[in-house]
Amino acid sequence: MKTFSNDFCELAMHTNYVIVVIQEGVDLDLSKALIIKEILEQNYQDREFLMISYRKNRHKIDAQVYKKGLLENMKGLAVVSPFEEEKTVASQEQKLYDKSFVFFDSLDDAESWANHYF
Template identity: 25%
Template sequence: MGIIKYIEREDAEIFIFDNFIINQVKEGVVVEPEHNDLLNKIVQKHFSGKDMVYISNRVKSYSVNPLIYPKTEAIPNLVAIAMIPKTATMRKNAEYERQFYDKPYEIFDSLTDAISWVQSHLGKRETSEVK
Protein backbone atom coordinates (compact mmCIF):
# COMPACT_ATOMS: atom_id res chain seq x y z
CA MET A 1 0.00 0.00 0.00
CA GLY A 2 2.71 2.45 -0.95
CA ILE A 3 2.15 5.93 -2.27
CA ILE A 4 1.82 6.03 -6.05
CA LYS A 5 1.99 9.78 -6.56
CA TYR A 6 2.19 13.06 -4.64
CA ILE A 7 0.67 16.24 -6.08
CA GLU A 8 1.35 19.64 -4.49
CA ARG A 9 -1.14 22.31 -5.50
CA GLU A 10 -1.67 25.88 -4.40
CA ASP A 11 -4.76 24.85 -2.43
CA ALA A 12 -4.00 21.25 -1.36
CA GLU A 13 -1.61 18.33 -1.06
CA ILE A 14 -2.86 15.11 -2.67
CA PHE A 15 -1.45 11.67 -1.89
CA ILE A 16 -2.51 8.93 -4.30
CA PHE A 17 -2.39 5.30 -3.15
CA ASP A 18 -3.54 2.01 -4.72
CA ASN A 19 -7.22 2.37 -3.82
CA PHE A 20 -7.62 5.73 -2.10
CA ILE A 21 -6.62 9.39 -2.16
CA ILE A 22 -5.64 11.43 0.89
CA ASN A 23 -6.33 15.12 0.36
CA GLN A 24 -5.04 17.80 2.74
CA VAL A 25 -6.56 21.16 1.88
CA LYS A 26 -4.45 24.15 2.85
CA GLU A 27 -5.33 26.84 5.39
CA GLY A 28 -8.05 29.34 4.42
CA VAL A 29 -9.15 27.65 1.18
CA VAL A 30 -12.83 27.60 0.21
CA VAL A 31 -13.62 24.25 -1.43
CA GLU A 32 -16.13 24.84 -4.22
CA PRO A 33 -17.84 22.52 -6.75
CA GLU A 34 -15.12 23.36 -9.31
CA HIS A 35 -12.63 21.42 -7.14
CA ASN A 36 -14.44 18.28 -8.27
CA ASP A 37 -13.10 18.73 -11.80
CA LEU A 38 -9.54 18.09 -10.59
CA LEU A 39 -10.66 15.25 -8.34
CA ASN A 40 -12.52 13.61 -11.22
CA LYS A 41 -9.44 13.91 -13.49
CA ILE A 42 -7.24 12.28 -10.83
CA VAL A 43 -9.77 9.50 -10.20
CA GLN A 44 -10.17 8.72 -13.90
CA LYS A 45 -6.39 8.79 -14.52
CA HIS A 46 -5.31 6.66 -11.54
CA PHE A 47 -8.40 4.57 -10.75
CA SER A 48 -10.08 3.96 -14.11
CA GLY A 49 -12.46 1.02 -13.74
CA LYS A 50 -11.48 0.51 -10.09
CA ASP A 51 -13.40 1.45 -6.92
CA MET A 52 -11.66 3.97 -4.68
CA VAL A 53 -12.23 6.10 -1.57
CA TYR A 54 -11.52 9.77 -0.89
CA ILE A 55 -9.96 10.55 2.50
CA SER A 56 -10.03 14.15 3.70
CA ASN A 57 -7.32 14.67 6.30
CA ARG A 58 -8.50 17.96 7.78
CA VAL A 59 -5.39 19.23 9.51
CA LYS A 60 -5.88 22.89 8.47
CA SER A 61 -8.85 25.22 8.83
CA TYR A 62 -10.79 25.75 5.60
CA SER A 63 -14.38 26.01 4.36
CA VAL A 64 -16.41 23.59 2.25
CA ASN A 65 -19.40 24.59 0.16
CA PRO A 66 -21.71 21.59 0.80
CA LEU A 67 -23.03 21.90 -2.77
CA ILE A 68 -19.79 20.18 -3.77
CA TYR A 69 -21.14 16.81 -2.63
CA PRO A 70 -23.75 16.05 -5.34
CA LYS A 71 -21.05 16.52 -7.99
CA THR A 72 -18.58 14.45 -5.94
CA GLU A 73 -21.19 11.72 -5.60
CA ALA A 74 -21.47 11.57 -9.40
CA ILE A 75 -17.85 10.39 -9.82
CA PRO A 76 -18.63 6.76 -10.74
CA ASN A 77 -15.83 4.82 -9.04
CA LEU A 78 -15.59 7.03 -5.95
CA VAL A 79 -17.54 4.77 -3.60
CA ALA A 80 -17.05 6.43 -0.19
CA ILE A 81 -15.59 9.34 1.74
CA ALA A 82 -13.66 9.26 5.01
CA MET A 83 -13.10 12.42 7.08
CA ILE A 84 -10.47 12.97 9.75
CA PRO A 85 -11.26 16.28 11.47
CA LYS A 86 -8.57 17.76 13.74
CA THR A 87 -10.86 19.77 16.04
CA ALA A 88 -14.36 19.53 17.52
CA THR A 89 -15.51 22.35 15.21
CA MET A 90 -14.13 20.52 12.18
CA ARG A 91 -15.98 17.39 13.34
CA LYS A 92 -19.27 19.33 13.59
CA ASN A 93 -18.71 20.68 10.07
CA ALA A 94 -18.01 17.16 8.76
CA GLU A 95 -21.17 15.87 10.46
CA TYR A 96 -23.18 18.67 8.84
CA GLU A 97 -21.65 17.96 5.40
CA ARG A 98 -22.54 14.26 5.71
CA GLN A 99 -26.22 15.02 5.00
CA PHE A 100 -25.29 16.21 1.47
CA TYR A 101 -23.60 12.94 0.42
CA ASP A 102 -25.61 9.75 -0.12
CA LYS A 103 -22.77 7.24 -0.47
CA PRO A 104 -20.87 5.88 2.58
CA TYR A 105 -19.36 8.78 4.54
CA GLU A 106 -17.57 8.13 7.82
CA ILE A 107 -15.74 10.33 10.31
CA PHE A 108 -12.62 9.08 12.11
CA ASP A 109 -10.28 10.23 14.86
CA SER A 110 -7.11 9.12 13.06
CA LEU A 111 -5.74 8.53 9.60
CA THR A 112 -4.90 4.95 10.62
CA ASP A 113 -8.56 4.25 11.50
CA ALA A 114 -9.72 5.81 8.22
CA ILE A 115 -7.32 3.71 6.13
CA SER A 116 -8.38 0.53 7.99
CA TRP A 117 -12.02 1.36 7.22
CA VAL A 118 -11.19 2.00 3.55
CA GLN A 119 -9.54 -1.44 3.24
CA SER A 120 -12.47 -3.11 5.02
CA HIS A 121 -15.10 -1.20 3.02
CA LEU A 122 -13.48 -1.99 -0.33
CA GLY A 123 -12.97 -5.63 0.70
CA LYS A 124 -16.67 -5.97 1.53
CA ARG A 125 -17.60 -4.41 -1.84
CA GLU A 126 -15.37 -6.88 -3.71
CA THR A 127 -16.84 -9.82 -1.77
CA SER A 128 -20.43 -8.74 -2.49
CA GLU A 129 -19.66 -8.22 -6.20
CA VAL A 130 -18.27 -11.77 -6.51
CA LYS A 131 -21.47 -13.35 -5.16
Protein backbone atom coordinates in the same frame (compact mmCIF):
# COMPACT_ATOMS: atom_id res chain seq x y z
CA MET B 1 1.48 5.52 -4.35
CA LYS B 2 1.16 8.52 -6.64
CA THR B 3 1.14 12.08 -5.36
CA PHE B 4 -0.10 15.42 -6.64
CA SER B 5 0.03 18.89 -5.15
CA ASN B 6 -0.85 22.41 -6.17
CA ASP B 7 -1.57 25.70 -4.41
CA PHE B 8 -4.80 24.46 -2.78
CA CYS B 9 -4.43 20.70 -2.18
CA GLU B 10 -2.26 17.62 -1.81
CA LEU B 11 -3.30 14.16 -2.97
CA ALA B 12 -1.76 10.83 -1.98
CA MET B 13 -3.30 8.21 -4.28
CA HIS B 14 -3.03 4.65 -2.97
CA THR B 15 -4.39 1.57 -4.72
CA ASN B 16 -7.90 1.73 -3.21
CA TYR B 17 -8.03 5.15 -1.58
CA VAL B 18 -6.85 8.73 -1.84
CA ILE B 19 -5.87 11.02 1.02
CA VAL B 20 -6.84 14.62 0.29
CA VAL B 21 -5.41 17.54 2.26
CA ILE B 22 -6.81 20.99 1.48
CA GLN B 23 -4.49 23.88 2.32
CA GLU B 24 -5.19 26.25 5.20
CA GLY B 25 -7.84 28.90 4.51
CA VAL B 26 -8.88 27.57 1.10
CA ASP B 27 -12.50 27.82 -0.02
CA LEU B 28 -12.97 24.54 -1.90
CA ASP B 29 -15.45 25.53 -4.58
CA LEU B 30 -16.69 23.51 -7.54
CA SER B 31 -13.95 24.73 -9.91
CA LYS B 32 -11.22 23.49 -7.54
CA ALA B 33 -13.11 20.25 -6.89
CA LEU B 34 -13.32 19.59 -10.63
CA ILE B 35 -9.52 19.82 -10.87
CA ILE B 36 -9.23 17.18 -8.14
CA LYS B 37 -11.94 15.11 -9.86
CA GLU B 38 -10.01 15.13 -13.14
CA ILE B 39 -6.82 13.90 -11.45
CA LEU B 40 -8.75 11.15 -9.67
CA GLU B 41 -10.45 10.13 -12.93
CA GLN B 42 -7.03 9.75 -14.56
CA ASN B 43 -5.65 7.73 -11.66
CA TYR B 44 -8.57 5.48 -10.74
CA GLN B 45 -10.40 5.37 -14.10
CA ASP B 46 -13.24 2.87 -13.51
CA ARG B 47 -11.80 1.29 -10.34
CA GLU B 48 -13.72 1.75 -7.11
CA PHE B 49 -11.93 3.79 -4.45
CA LEU B 50 -12.46 5.67 -1.19
CA MET B 51 -11.58 9.22 -0.25
CA ILE B 52 -10.04 10.24 3.06
CA SER B 53 -10.43 13.96 3.67
CA TYR B 54 -7.62 14.71 6.14
CA ARG B 55 -8.67 18.05 7.59
CA LYS B 56 -5.56 19.06 9.47
CA ASN B 57 -5.99 22.58 8.06
CA ARG B 58 -9.06 24.77 8.43
CA HIS B 59 -10.91 25.38 5.16
CA LYS B 60 -14.42 25.62 3.73
CA ILE B 61 -16.23 23.33 1.30
CA ASP B 62 -18.99 24.57 -0.99
CA ALA B 63 -22.06 22.29 -0.96
CA GLN B 64 -21.91 22.15 -4.79
CA VAL B 65 -18.83 19.96 -4.45
CA TYR B 66 -21.02 17.14 -3.12
CA LYS B 67 -23.61 17.63 -5.85
CA LYS B 68 -21.35 17.88 -8.91
CA GLY B 69 -17.73 17.32 -7.91
CA LEU B 70 -17.61 13.64 -6.96
CA LEU B 71 -16.96 10.52 -9.01
CA GLU B 72 -19.44 7.65 -9.32
CA ASN B 73 -16.74 5.08 -8.54
CA MET B 74 -15.90 6.81 -5.24
CA LYS B 75 -17.68 4.47 -2.82
CA GLY B 76 -17.08 6.19 0.50
CA LEU B 77 -15.72 9.22 2.30
CA ALA B 78 -13.87 9.39 5.60
CA VAL B 79 -13.30 12.71 7.35
CA VAL B 80 -10.30 12.92 9.69
CA SER B 81 -9.71 15.98 11.83
CA PRO B 82 -8.13 17.01 15.12
CA PHE B 83 -10.71 19.81 15.40
CA GLU B 84 -13.84 19.03 17.42
CA GLU B 85 -15.96 21.47 15.40
CA GLU B 86 -15.24 19.44 12.25
CA LYS B 87 -17.54 16.71 13.60
CA THR B 88 -20.42 19.19 13.43
CA VAL B 89 -19.43 20.29 9.93
CA ALA B 90 -19.03 16.67 8.82
CA SER B 91 -22.48 15.76 10.14
CA GLN B 92 -23.95 18.51 7.93
CA GLU B 93 -21.91 17.33 4.93
CA GLN B 94 -23.05 13.76 5.49
CA LYS B 95 -26.57 14.82 4.54
CA LEU B 96 -25.22 15.79 1.09
CA TYR B 97 -23.46 12.46 0.43
CA ASP B 98 -25.45 9.26 -0.14
CA LYS B 99 -22.68 6.67 0.16
CA SER B 100 -20.54 5.46 3.07
CA PHE B 101 -19.52 8.44 5.24
CA VAL B 102 -17.47 8.09 8.42
CA PHE B 103 -15.52 10.31 10.82
CA PHE B 104 -12.19 9.36 12.40
CA ASP B 105 -9.98 11.06 14.95
CA SER B 106 -6.80 9.64 13.42
CA LEU B 107 -5.46 9.12 9.92
CA ASP B 108 -4.26 5.63 10.89
CA ASP B 109 -7.82 4.59 11.75
CA ALA B 110 -9.12 5.99 8.46
CA GLU B 111 -6.45 4.16 6.47
CA SER B 112 -7.28 0.93 8.31
CA TRP B 113 -10.96 1.42 7.37
CA ALA B 114 -9.97 2.03 3.74
CA ASN B 115 -7.68 -1.01 3.61
CA HIS B 116 -10.45 -3.29 4.90
CA TYR B 117 -13.35 -1.77 2.95
CA PHE B 118 -13.02 -3.74 -0.30
